[in-house]
Amino acid sequence: MTEIITGKTKIYCIIGYPVEHSFSPRMHNAVFAALNMDARFVAFSVKPDQLGEALTGLKALNVAGFNVTVPHKSSVIPYLDEITPLAKKIGAVNTIRNEQGLLIGTNTDISGFIRSLGSLNFSPENKSIALLGAGGAARALVAGLADAGASRILIHNRTVEHAESLLTEFSPIFPQTQLESVSMETLQATTLDLLVNTTTVGMESGESPLDLSQCQEIEHLADIIYSPAQTTLLKQAEELGIPAINGSGMLLYQGCGAFTFWTGKQAPEAVMQEQLLGWKE
Ligand code: NAP
Numbered sequence: 708m709t710e711i712i713t714g715k716t717k718i719y720c721i722i723g724y725p726v727e728h729s730f731s732p733r734m735h736n737a738v739f740a741a742l743n744m745d746a747r748f749v750a751f752s753v754k755p756d757q758l759g760e761a762l763t764g765l766k767a768l769n770v771a772g773f774n775v776t777v778p779h780k781s782s783v784i785p786y787l788d789e790i791t792p793l794a795k796k797i798g799a800v801n802t803i804r805n806e807q808g809l810l811i812g813t814n815t816d817i818s819g820f821i822r823s824l825g826s827l828n829f830s831p832e833n834k835s836i837a838l839l840g841a842g843g844a845a846r847a848l849v850a851g852l853a854d855a856g857a858s859r860i861l862i863h864n865r866t867v868e869h870a871e872s873l874l875t876e877f878s879p880i881f882p883q884t885q886l887e888s889v890s891m892e893t894l895q896a897t898t899l900d901l902l903v904n905t906t907t908v909g910m911e912s913g914e915s916p917l918d919l920s921q922c923q924e925i926e927h928l929a930d931i932i933y934s935p936a937q938t939t940l941l942k943q944a945e946e947l948g949i950p951a952i953n954g955s956g957m958l959l960y961q962g963c964g965a966f967t968f969w970t971g972k973q974a975p976e977a978v979m980q981e982q983l984l985g986w987k988e
Contacts, residue, residue, distance in 0.1 A: 717746040718768070719969065722753040722761060723776035731774050734962045734982045741978040744970075746771070753779065762786045762810070772804045772969035775812075780843060787812040796880055797850040799843065802965040815964030816844070816957065817851030820931065822964075823956030827927045829901060832856035837894050839916045840905035841869040844931055848905055849873055853881035861889045861897060865906075895922045904930040909938035919943040927951070933958050959983055 721731045727750065735748035753761040758779055765773060775783050780799040784790060787800065788809040794800050800812035821831065831852045838845050841864035849860055864870040870888040878886050889897075895917070902925045908916040910932050919925065919940065928944045933954035937945075944951035963974035 712747065713745060715745055717744075717771040719746060719748045719772050720765070720770060721748075721750050721774040721776060722758075722765075722779060723750075724752055724754055724778060726750045726752045726776060729774075729776065730958060730983070730986055731962065731965075733986060734979050735966065737978050737982045738966060738975055741975050742972070755779070755782065758782055759786065766805065766808060766810065769808075770805060772802070772965075774965055775801050775803060777843060784812065786810065793817065793851065793854055796854065797847050798876075799847055801961065802968050804969050813964075813968055814847060814851075815961040815968065817847045817854075818964050819959070819961030820848060820929075820957045821851060821855055822960040823952060823954075824901075824927075824929065826952055826956060827929070827950050829927050830855070831901075833858045834900035835859040835861075835898070836901045836903065837861040837863065837889075837897065837899050838903050838905055839863055839894075839908075841866070841873050842905065842907075845905040846873060848903060848931075849877055849886070850881070853877065853884040853886070857884050859885040859887070861887050861894055861899075863889050863891055863894045891917060898924040899926065901925075901927045901929065903928075904932065904938075904940055907932075909940055910934070913939050915939040915943060919947055919949070925949055930954065931957055955983055 721729050729750050732748045732750050739746045755778055780801055783800055789811040791813040794812055794814035797814050800814055802813050802815050804811045834857050836852055836857050841862055862870040874886045874888055904916050906916050908914050928949050928951040930938050930940050931954035932938050936953055941951050959979055962979055966974040
């Protein structure tokens with residue numbers, strides 16, 4: 708990042724509601740500084756009923772690129788000029804590039820998650836995977852893991868209808884993957900290559916979304932919560948000797964993917980990682 712803001716300074720941002728807690732400004736400004744780029748990253752709180760006006764404004768002001776977070780990841784799609792094929796299948800976008808007035812959207816949450824599985828030496832191809840949860844993050848993970856070749860995906864959610872609506876939507880799009888909505892009992896009785904927690908359980912309370920000791924066999928575990936760094940579920944996994952990761956890799960790699968999508972440059976991972984280590988939400 709150059710020290711002074713000039714007439715040529717490129718502006719990047721994140722839009723969300725709320726957005727104040729976002730890690731993205733810290734991470735991307737550190738990258739601009741490390742690469743001495745004439746660019747800045749800011750956060751804009753955009754209310755749901757003002758999304759259209761905000762996008763018109765971002766385009767008119769020639770903002771170079773932006774991230775999109777909750778609750779706009781799906782509602783932003785009608786405003787885009789182009790969308791990458793996987794983001795279209797997922798039905799959610801978290802990164803947008805402004806290419807001479809055309810807004811191009813992609814989803815780096817899912818590529819970030821799949822890349823984070825690398826630290827478990829895990830590839831989704833031909834694997835049986837179970838997801839806890841059926842919210843926004845689960846939606847991206849179901850589509851992304853199916854697209855990456857998972858043979859079977861079980862979904863368990865507190866509200867069964869939310870899991871079933873994901874199945875109804877994604878089963879025709881990913882016919883090669885067996886998608887099922889299951890009870891906790893069925894999930895616990897199934898041998899799994901990977902279990903992923905996508906619920907918010909464990910973020911604020913010390914609760915765990917399931918009792919791992921009651922599960923048949925789980926080879927790997929991912930909890931996409933990144934704060935706290937070790938949820939009760941991850942602690943249980945450690946005690947049971949199940950290789951596990953938290954959500955910080957997903958967060959880091961979605962940022963790397965966004966930076967590359969905007970600039971065409973390789974992201975300096977170490978700089979981003981350092982910010983993540985020093986970050987308290
Ligand atoms: P969301 O759309 O609000 O979905 C929340 C999910 O949690 C739903 O399936 C909900 O079930 C379930 N849930 C909530 N409270 C529960 C409870 N007491 N018992 C059982 N299930 C419960 O949220 P999201 O955007 O998907 O985010 C989910 C989590 O992923 C958050 O912790 C977020 O921080 C994390 N995340 C991490 C990253 C990353 O980069 N690492 C990226 C995105 C999200 P119902 O359908 O029954 O309400």
